[in-house]
Amino acid sequence: MPDQILDELIEEPYALTQKDARSLMSLDDGERVDYYRDIVDKFDKSPCSSNTNSKHTGRLVGNWYAPSVASPPISNCHLFLLFFSLFSKKRFKGGAC
Numbered sequence: 001m002p003d004q005i006l007d008e009l010i011e012e013p014y015a016l017t018q019k020d021a022r023s024l025m026s027l028d029d030g031e032r033v034d035y036y037r038d039i040v041d042k043f044d045k046s047p048c049s050s051n052t053n054s055k056h057t058g059r060l061v062g063n064w065y066a067p068s069v070a071s072p073p074i075s076n077c078h079l080f081l082l083f084f085s086l087f088s089k090k091r092f093k094g095g096a097c
Contacts, residue, residue, distance in 0.1 A: 002025065005021075005025060005030070005033060006018070006021050006022065006025065009021035009024065009025070009033070012058070013040060013044060013057070013058050014036075014037070014040060014058035014062065015058045015059050015062075016058065016059065016062040017062075020062050024036055024062070035076050036061060036062065038076040038080075039061050039076050039079050039080050039083070040057055040058050040061050042076070042077070042080040043057050043061070043080055043083055043084065044057060046080070046084055057083075060083070061079075061083065
């Protein structure tokens with residue numbers, strides 16, 4: 001199972017480096033992988049996902065998030081809203097977190 005998760009994380013839509021994928025998998029017994037996937041998946045389903053591709057989104061989230069060893073600082077929903085605002089340069093008009 002860990003090899004399957006690693007393979008998934010280094011391919012699109014996540015496109016992490018092997019080092020970042022392994023770091024992510026080692027945190028909180030793998031729970032961080034779900035947190036990371038939620039953020040990327042929310043972004044890919046958002047209205048601004050057409051402005052970028054999945055690989056770019058996965059790497060961006062991974063570069064910010066994977067090196068972090070502290071507890072997730074904010075909810076995955078709030079982090080998604082932050083990324084949405086940065087990419088689209090406008091506020092998300094969907095539902096609140």
